[in-house]
Amino acid sequence: MLHLRVIAPEDLRDDVLRVLQRHVGVAHLVIHPGAALDPEGDEIAADVARESANDVVKQLKDLDVQHRGAITLTALDTVLSTRAHRAEDEAEGDPADALVWDELITRTREESTLSVTFMTFLTLACLLAAIGAVTDSMVTVVGAMVLGPEFGPLAALSVALVQRRGDLARRATIALLIGFPVAMGITALLTLAGRAVGWLSFDTIGDIHDVDFIFQVGPVSFVVALLAGAAGMLSLMSSKSAALVGVFISVTTVPAAGFTAVAGILGHWDVAAQSAAQLAVNLVGVVLAGVLVLVLRPRGNVIPRSAQT
Incomplete structure (x- = not known):
């Protein structure tokens, strides 16, 4: 209650x-x-x-x-x-299926604010993803996926589209449009530094296998993003934080953003382009899935019996 x-x-x-x-x-x-x-x-x-x-x-x-x-x-x-x-x-309805709009709007508004904390987490996540990519370390990449805060603005954008909340949409869009370029820019600068001291070279990412899913974009990528976005929105609606962690691990947004910066600096423009496409596919898929979940949610809980008599 x-x-x-x-x-x-x-x-x-x-x-x-x-x-x-x-x-x-x-x-x-x-x-x-x-x-x-x-x-x-x-x-x-x-x-x-x-x-x-x-x-x-x-x-x-x-x-x-x-x-x-x-x-x-x-x-x-x-x-x-x-x-x-x-x-x-x-x-009327079941508590587990009940969507309290004001609660959801407040929660997503708080998690989609462009703040120092948001930027720090996103930058650290991109850096970890970049390190995981160049070292072919799945564990590091998964850690970056869990650390990334980007699902908050994506969920907020879904809610804003369904509720036609322009203020919430602007807040979420600003967080994404500023957050990702800044985080990727810092990752690119540190990649340049690593290349300057000889830690990284063109051949560094030429032979990776465990994390090649980051830039292997295709129909499956979109399907995974849809499923993860749907699960994420359901977890927000029902306050299931454990399920939300699973969503973070499923979405290839932060790894793709970090690897785009690394691949571009090291001259692998084809890999950078594929990683950027992977990022775009995942962002669109998560938002679309969130909208569909909100639109198709069970509606039996909206009208209480007292309003029907």
Whole structure:
């Protein structure tokens, strides 16, 4: 379940209570009149079944609560309550299939911000991928795939396309369009340094076998990107972090970006072009899969029984 906390001005108190009281998926309704100081108003709390969250939040937004007060949602790991269990049973749909849009939008917005941390992780991941490629080390490449933060902006872009959120789309696009070139540029500079001191040469990547999947782009690459993108979006919707790690290992974005820079600096322009194509195929595949999952998701959880009567 989710814990809902509402701060609302006194004149909206009755309206907010009516919204919460008429939903079968709401339990443990509590009100503290005049408890909120900034903004001033009442604090109203309740536990809400995930299946009912979208409809509850939408009706609260229709009251303009988000502008005149506040709406917060917190996931509850353990709830020992017969009333809460009954609310979940009576709400339409299954909690595992319930998509709470505001929760997903907030999560993807946070993970798609172009920040120093994002840039650092992406650069380190590209460098690790480059090292793994030139040393033909699968372990190092997999480590780079896990480290890469690029799935956040890709998921945010999928959500933005489905929800038509221009602000979220701009945030995600900026992170990708600035993040990858900067990370690849730094990787290229360090590759030049390695070549200058004799650590790297044209023959360095001439005989690699274990990580040649990085630049072997084809239909299978697109299929893998689609499957990984679908799994990643499902993991975000259901908060399955373990599944998300598996997605990172499946997508050849960071390795392709790092190897594009290395191959180009060392003069393997055909390999660099193939790696760049691999990067593009994976980026498009992940975003497309995310959009399809959101569009084709189960919709039985949107309309609670209370809205049907």
